[in-house]
Amino acid sequence: MHELSIAASIVEAxxxxxxxxxxxxxxxxxxxxxxxxxxxxxxxxxxxxxTTEGTPLAGAALAVRKMPVVIHxxxxxxxxxxxxxxxxxxxLCGQPAADLRQxxxxxxxxxxxxxxxxxxxxxxxxxxxx
Amino acid sequence: MTTRxxxxxxxxxKKNDELAAGLRARFHAAGVLxxxxxxxxxxxxxxxxxxxLRELLARGFRAxxxxxxxxxxxxxxxLAASGAPVRQINTHGICxxxxxxxxxxxxxxxxxxxxxxxxxxxxxxxxxxxxxxxxAAVATGAHLAALDFLFIENVGNLVCPSxxxxxxxxxxxxxxxxxxxxxxxxxPTLFNSADAAVITKIDIAGPCGFDRELALRNxxxxxxxxxxxxxxxxxxxxxxxxxxxxxxxxxGRR
Numbered sequence: 001m002h003e004l005s006i007a008a009s010i011v012e013a014x015x016x017x018x019x020x021x022x023x024x025x026x027x028x029x030x031x032x033x034x035x036x037x038x039x040x041x042x043x044x045x046x047x048x049x050x051t052t053e054g055t056p057l058a059g060a061a062l063a064v065r066k067m068p069v070v071i072h073x074x075x076x077x078x079x080x081x082x083x084x085x086x087x088x089x090x091x092l093c094g095q096p097a098a099d100l101r102q103x104x105x106x107x108x109x110x111x112x113x114x115x116x117x118x119x120x121x122x123x124x125x126x127x128x129x130x
Numbered sequence: 131m132t133t134r135x136x137x138x139x140x141x142x143x144k145k146n147d148e149l150a151a152g153l154r155a156r157f158h159a160a161g162v163l164x165x166x167x168x169x170x171x172x173x174x175x176x177x178x179x180x181x182x183l184r185e186l187l188a189r190g191f192r193a194x195x196x197x198x199x200x201x202x203x204x205x206x207x208x209l210a211a212s213g214a215p216v217r218q219i220n221t222h223g224i225c226x227x228x229x230x231x232x233x234x235x236x237x238x239x240x241x242x243x244x245x246x247x248x249x250x251x252x253x254x255x256x257x258x259x260x261x262x263x264x265x266a267a268v269a270t271g272a273h274l275a276a277l278d279f280l281f282i283e284n285v286g287n288l289v290c291p292s293x294x295x296x297x298x299x300x301x302x303x304x305x306x307x308x309x310x311x312x313x314x315x316x317x318p319t320l321f322n323s324a325d326a327a328v329i330t331k332i333d334i335a336g337p338c339g340f341d342r343e344l345a346l347r348n349x350x351x352x353x354x355x356x357x358x359x360x361x362x363x364x365x366x367x368x369x370x371x372x373x374x375x376x377x378x379x380x381x382g383r384r
Binding site: 006007009010012017021027033036037038039056069083085087088089093096097098100104106107108109110111113114115116117 | 132
């Protein structure tokens, strides 16, 4: 239900980052979304297309990498992935494990930009070395 | 044209998280324990809070509440009958509270002056910061320092509120006996992110055919070891244990 405000937050962060690369166009935004992040991907994709429509981000792909829940089992001393989000038990020993190490992520991992050759050199500070 | 990858590694809700961290520091400096109450609509957040506020005030604690709803100030009026300072947050369609709304509704909360005189030690604690922070504390945070508890009743919703940190010290998830014992399994994110849980309306557990053992088991599957209270705001059953918990958490965090 809050995918629209999440899409708006992504637009804000990506626009801010992309502003440092003059003339560049954002072609993809890569996200890491934990299984416990309470985000529905279909809904997020829809909100992304609506939010970016008519903006420089229009047409940029939203690539979502799903992160499974990983717990830490103190008894076994390991980090282990649990299947799904219905039970938080160590898959090795079966003991309940409340120590969550992964699965709540809701972050922008990276953006992929396309930029004109000359501008790329300016942005990376290599122009003088030419 | 060339393409390149720019690493960001940035939380999408970074802005909210930063504001929440600021609120948390402010609450800590003011010595106020903040609880965020989350549940589906109709679980009885307001009923539990009405009775909690009344009983805490009767025991000499100072408590206030912020209450979120899409529309109406019905809940604020119900809660204010307890005598505690209450402020309604209308989200106008937004399905959750966020840290910005909380910060905004704490500004200039003058009615908090009605809570009572503030001990000088608490004022000093609230003003124990940089000159700029102290000025802010005088304007807003100083009122917080007159409180023992601030309750935030979130918008009734079992999904979205779990993503938004409000700077609270304790997140409490409520489940009523009318809702079905598998709610924690259906909405794992919310129950997993809670620090404590309250099963409400236990006075009608029998007629509802509520399977208590199953509900407790499900909650423990989703959040192993979670502290669970069972209450009836109507009869007062279980309230004593809940109030004792609040009182000890409040003292423990000073």
